[in-house]
Amino acid sequence: DAGVIQSPRHEVTEMGQEVTLRCKPISGHDYLFWYRQTMMRGLELLIYFNNNVPIDDSGMPEDRFSAKMPNASFSTLKIQPSEPRDSAVYFCASSSAGTGRKNTEAFFGQGTRLTVV
């Protein structure tokens, strides 16, 4: 397996534009997580899915952020409209059987570096 695949690796967009980040989890993993990393706030959990169903979206900062998982092999994180303070690295991660039971490692993608100007 190629691991968690995110695209694009880099995105530069103008304020007000819509941004869509994509993630392909590891095949067979039933949990998918979206994180945001900034220097000021470190790594923050935005939302996670179990079996394609959003379980906890309390970390989503505003209504401008939305995430979907239409099937087990694909998820999107959308920001509409984007603002400069959304600039960050966005990570997708997947794991099997959650992270609260046994030793189930979360595997991270390479991240998407978003710059909103």
Added chain:
Amino acid sequence: GEDVEQSLFLSVREGDSSVINCTYTDSSSTYLYWYKQEPGAGLQLLTYIFSNMDMKQDQRLTVLLNKKDKHLSLRIADTQTGDSAIYFCAESISNNDMRFGAGTRLTVKP
């Protein structure tokens, strides 16, 4: 508190030991993790410790867990320049959430 807390920066000389400290939030956390993030890359699991253990050693890495104080530490012996990275402490909490610290940026000087 509600946050997993770590110091943001640590600088050591090559060959010295590095100790990265973390305070976590949930006394019922089952697993505690250390992740490593190298420049331009995602996070990779470095090591983990189960909550009923006090210590775990893996080559140059030693993890110490103090459940009473909810304190976790990572010691890297004989630190090398290749160890320069951001190290994240994380806990798994009961609702299958994983909570991360902000990360400690380790700089190793030659």
